[in-house]
Amino acid sequence: MNEKTEKIGQQLYTDKYFEHGHWLLKIEQTLVALIGWVCVVVPIIITARSYIGLQTGRIKPWWSYSEGFFEIKFIGILLLFCFAMVLVYSVFMTIIQNRKRDRLVEQWPTFDPIGQHEREDEVSDFFDQQFGSPEFCHSVRFYEVKPEQNLDTHEIKDLFKEQHSNEIN
Structure with missing residues (x-):
């Protein structure tokens, strides 16, 4: 600072x-x-x-005063009811969150940080081949993409399928 x-x-x-x-x-x-x-x-x-x-x-x-004691009992019952409602809500929310967490833990391999770095490197290499290095892209003022450089709709997705099938073999 x-x-x-x-x-x-x-x-x-x-x-x-x-x-x-x-x-x-x-x-x-x-x-x-x-x-x-x-x-x-x-x-x-x-x-x-x-x-x-x-x-x-x-x-x-x-x-x-009888009115004062009636009020104290009324407030006590009201606070007891509020406490019961908060307790029920907390218990049910805890059960729901535990079930959600258990389902998520069962499905845990949905994110692989090591594989994420590999995929980032793969995409970076693919874009370097397709459009040139980052230094080149930053150094030019205007860049015209040739028709053969345009990406197909599922080209990135297919790139990961190829990578995944290579890992299995």
């Missing part, structure tokens, strides 16, 4: 909170984050303590 790119990259990912100085900003953002977490954790503790206290009778609940 050159210096210009590095400077732009640094400018895109700067945050004053992590730079030296900016103490008021750090204090303010830390307090906002802590207040936010308190606003999340305290209602959960109050709700859990009240629900457990009413269910077991061991802890004095902070509130005992």
Whole structure:
């Protein structure tokens, strides 16, 4: 990377909170984050303590509204249903993917990387014979293809058939 790119990259990912100085900003953002977490954790503790206290009778609940407990049970059932649906979906998708993978593994010899390189070399040699070397093609400004140089419809495919039949013999 050159210096210009590095400077732009640094400018895109700067945050004053992590730079030296900016103490008021750090204090303010830390307090906002802590207040936010308190606003999340305290209602959960109050709700859990009240629900457990009413269910077991061991802890004095902070509130005992029947509508609140009905909502907690409703949300619990809703979350349980969502969990069951996600579980069923995940299990079925796993089964489907495993079956697809097994079918693919059974058909695995469909791609041969070593043979691919050999075929690329074969096609490259064929085009060199048909149209000239790559250096020649890049050095000329205009090139007119002679009628006998045109390729037949299945000429490349036939070239691989010949190669495959030579490998078998």
